[in-house]
Amino acid sequence: MKPIYQFFAVFWLFFLPFTVISGDNNKNLIFKGCASQKSPDPTGAFSQNLNTLFTSLLSQSAQRSFASTTAGTDNTTAVTGVFQCRGDLPAAQCYDCVSKIPKLVSKLCGGGGDDGNVVVAARVQLSGCYIRYEISGFRQTSGTEMLFRVCGKKQSGDPGFAGKRDTAFGAAENGVKTGGDGGGFYAGQYESVYVLGQCEGSLGNSDCGECVKDGFEKAKSECGDSISGQVYLHKCFVSYSYYSHGVPNISPLSDGEKRQHTQRTIALAVGGVAVLGFVIVCLLVLKSAMKKKSKYDSY
Incomplete structure (x- = not known):
């Protein structure tokens, strides 16, 4: 029986993590806006201020849906930025959404400091939140642009x-x-x-x-x-x-969570059936092997 226990230990370790499918749509990328201008950053001060800004915004996103802050005191390297989450997202989902953006800024806009330059302004908009930042003195944009x-x-x-x-x-x-x-x-x-x-x-x-x-x-x-x-x-x-047949029952948290729950339920159900079928096949193979071993032992 010991080999059977070993088989189940390996099975649960490697297959269960793949039976859940995430349906969270609050982090879908809507658009990105990147300034064409990059600022030389030989001392790394701009990059440091930008990282400090992101850390501050992320921390605040766990308690509120909007915040604006500035990192740095030198007018040449100070960075001002804001984050905002959609008004129907609870704090945990807001934080989760905002946490995805800092890496996206570097990935989508480049100029993350690795090449000695930093993009002077950027905005990354996800379906549930956004972050935008700009270097001190950057051209102001009309609110209705x-x-x-x-x-x-x-x-x-x-x-x-x-x-x-x-x-x-x-x-x-x-x-x-x-x-x-x-x-x-x-x-x-x-x-x-x-x-x-x-x-x-x-x-x-x-x-x-x-x-x-x-x-x-x-x-x-x-x-x-x-x-x-x-x-x-x-x-x-x-x-x-x-909606031609009337607006469906849309909860304050949006349909994303409903879809996520449904997809997880379907995934677990499908995964459960696959698990059961796999176990049955393996047990049949094991049973057949044991029969053959008994047959050979009898000679």
Whole structure:
């Protein structure tokens, strides 16, 4: 029986870790913005300040959804940066999302100090959070400058689509003005349209409303009659989706967790069946080998 115990020990060690599939979509890359300019960093001061900035932002992401800070006191090497998480992410998921970005900055933008240069400004936007930073004195960008947009397929077939969409947009514009915890945030629906808007925490209520309004205007002009769209401005972002059969039950934590749970359940079920089948085959082989051994022992 001892060989059987050894077999099971090896089996559990090497096969169980592969039976769970992650479905977390909060860390999907949406876009990256990298300044073309790189700053010489012969002393490594800029790189050190950037690392300090990332460490500070990551630490704060465990308690809040937005923070802005500066690392360094020398105007030539000081770095200012912010992080923000989507307003419906709990602290643990916010931290997990933000923790993925520092390495992505170097990977996607280069100039991580290894070549003696550092990119003077960058932004990496994931589906659940973003980090942006800039060297002191870098050119300021308008809060309503459009950085990125995604439009879905055209035409819903619903003659009332445009009216429903515009009403939902208006609700979001008003909703973000009363949002809290690191910037205005609103997620809701009007009939068949689900809409979301969020501002960077540095914006006041009035400015937030204006930024989101501008975002929806850009969504209408850029996406036309698309049934879904996402528009990212420098200081806010908006998204909307039309559901012909009505908006599904979307939890405050988004459907990502639901999909993750479902995928894990399916993976475990499939993995369990595979485990059972593998065990049965191995036991049959072992049984056959033992029979042959007994046969040979009888001679």
